[in-house]
Amino acid sequence: MGEQGLAAKVAPRSVRLDPHDNLAVAVDAIERGVAVHGVAAVERIPRGHKMALAPIDAGAPVIKIGQVIGFALSAVSPGEWLHEHNIGLKDFERDYRFAEDAGRLPSLRAEAPATFEGFRRADGRVGTRNYVGILSSVNCSATAARFMAEEIMRSGVLADFPNIDGVVPLVHGTGCAIDTEGEGFEVLKRTQWGYATNPNMAAVIMVGLGCEAFQIDRWKQAYGIAESERFRSLTIQQTGGTRRTVEAGVAAIRNMLPFANEARRETVPASELVLALQCGGSDGYSGITANPALGAAADLLVAHGGTAILSETPEIYGAEHLLTRRAASRAVGERLVELIHWWEDYAARNRGVMNNNPSPGNKAGGLTTILEKSLGAAAKGGFSALAEVYRYAEPVRAKGLVFMDTPGFDPVAATGQIAGGANVLAFTTGRGSAFGSKPTPTIKLATNTPMYERMVEDMDINCGDILDGVPIEDKGRQIFEHILDVASGRRTKSEQLGYGDHEFVPWQIGATM
């Protein structure tokens, strides 16, 4: 018996991602005549490609994950293969339709308000972790910052302060020889401030060299930061060298520990969660399993009054219409379009071009239009209205779904979101990213079962079972419950492994001089 014969005996898997969809995605190839979702294929549907489930009139929208991904170029019958030959974009791509579509939210059906156990801070915000941070103003003080953390760990003193999750050094490769009037410098200042004030930080020390462009005193002044039991700073040059600085820093941290240890978890509403949404190492399943499942979880969070941060501007580039239509107001939509123009200029200045169109490989894999490709990335934000748009590392204070401008590169994107105040992070991955962050815990969602099984020590949740029939709504609820657990203290896989000390990567914009 040949492979063909064997395959014919096993029903091909396929997914219909949303009740509004007029198509199904073939997880396995669907042979002609084989029926899925009650519709028989009238031609062979390749693996990863789309089959119409309903008649679609010429010019009518093709709907995937409840969103328009294109329009039928001619009338399409149920069972037909949907791809470039019969889907086009018309003028959709030039029409932002600011704020025309209401966001769609799951009804909570008299559900009990969701809660978690968090650390309420003096400013009213809530942490999910209780870290002491060691920031460095410049690479020149990175080693001193690391030495402080190592000495605190080596000393065993943290055993006396069980409510502290750890001491985390957050060092980087810049901080000097950059234009102090440029946007790169502003980004660094915001990022440092955002980490210093992230609600997952109980207290922070910042160590500098002394002569660097990033002057700690000027930065403190700019943000109104005063020395206190939750913030201390020092420089190597003023303290008289490395050894004395490490000694003084360790002493300062030891003095912070009793205060930091006073924090206690209490029951707080889920509305206090600020969830960063990330994907990295995407694959052909990202857009149909983990991303929409995370989107369902994000919608639940928003329905409960919380905040979800969608980011990675290059991955929605060219399909920003997906979001402008859901913008809470024209002004919010226009801010998103401004970001898009900033990126075009940024790429041009760096001798590149923005291009998020499906590649030949994407198309072979079944992605037809830029809307469909970007929808896969944006799906992790769910269907809520877009409440606000932020620049990189700006403080996120709005409730609901918001967008923060970041690159797609995972550590840089996550650094911006955590600086913005994210207190929990969910990260979808197909190829198997091993990312983890501090002070904000990262939950990793596998898009497919084989990778989940191969990297089970790094993956928190398998979304690959969506391909086997688990409804996205159920998976979304599982993720939401897991987020609440992690927010309450359950340790993620990356926390168990010890990730987070090397993933602080502020976005570098501009020349290193």
Added chain:
Amino acid sequence: MGEQGLAAKVAPRSVRLDPHDNLAVAVDAIERGVAVHGVAAVERIPRGHKMALAPIDAGAPVIKIGQVIGFALSAVSPGEWLHEHNIGLKDFERDYRFAEDAGRLPSLRAEAPATFEGFRRADGRVGTRNYVGILSSVNCSATAARFMAEEIMRSGVLADFPNIDGVVPLVHGTGCAIDTEGEGFEVLKRTQWGYATNPNMAAVIMVGLGCEAFQIDRWKQAYGIAESERFRSLTIQQTGGTRRTVEAGVAAIRNMLPFANEARRETVPASELVLALQCGGSDGYSGITANPALGAAADLLVAHGGTAILSETPEIYGAEHLLTRRAASRAVGERLVELIHWWEDYAARNRGVMNNNPSPGNKAGGLTTILEKSLGAAAKGGFSALAEVYRYAEPVRAKGLVFMDTPGFDPVAATGQIAGGANVLAFTTGRGSAFGSKPTPTIKLATNTPMYERMVEDMDINCGDILDGVPIEDKGRQIFEHILDVASGRRTKSEQLGYGDHEFVPWQIGATM
């Protein structure tokens, strides 16, 4: 008795930096009528400023550290203050005079050939240290790389291999979401290759995630790198997650240790030294103490057949004539000018401008022209002919004084030089930088005695005593001997402190997408 009265009783210090100089620099203010170097001041010379020691005709060159820093605007008498009112640049700044001036070298006076104890490698080059390196292709594998190093340290296994200096993780914040056709990607590839092959490395392992833009296999192919007892690579995705990857990496490193431990120091000529020249945290003394003293040491090294790498293009910008005149050939000089043009474009693309002119503060401190300012930075290269010009992280194979294009930012500049093959690094500092590097040891030279004393645990050599009368030639010889000692295994201050695990910072050029 007032301060003035007290000061008058103490002879003001001043330095004449080279026998060819027609001026002295006032270390302390010189009051009218007070004589230094046998010449009485005819007016008050402020601290840090210049006084003529000989008559200078109108239009004749003003010479400092043996170099032209400008031309007399009118006839100048001995004892006169030299500054903007009587020094100008004429058309000097537009005249490269390629290769017109022979480099000037100290005569070695039948001196015995200098040697050091180094590790001769299979390719003929010589190491001054014997490290095992752990490179990462992308930030996504940084934590795995660190964990491997930590596990090797924790295990105590290195005690059985006394000829190995250590295992050094070299991680960074990029490697993905960058233009793989752009120059930033080329720079990263060269940098990684340069570290993998630096003669201070006995063996190297490289760890990746798997799906990153920096594909280890393609990089190996590009440089003809094969897996061997001195090079191993692996990825997290292929190995099945973080824990297994760390385990596999540690096993691979353990297998490398016996080979790495076979290296033995042997007596080799000083011509095998490739000395990286750096300054950071400069002050008003850099250009008259530590930099010319290091220049004297560099000249000695070149006279012995070795190599010295001058860098930090922004700090010689606008005064590249200092070097084009000393170029070994017109072609070498033209390559330097090409770099200058590249930087003008780089700055413009990043919305900045190149400007190395003396600032108002520089001028108040006594620096008159851009030539004088840049001369202070370039002085650490001495007076040798310029043998070759390299791009960032290119392999340095020429003997003599060479120039490598780098930013001024210390960790980025040093990373390029070490990637280029530098096996020892000398770093002058006035404010007190705490820099240290691996696998190449950094020797730190203080420009002034108060900083040296305040940061003596970080500083290797005090050049501040030049202000008290120690001749630059003597200080240069002291530095040269110290370099030979360090090359032979003597540990620098930054090595004693443990620096070098956080200062690998490849130059990021281009957009992070």
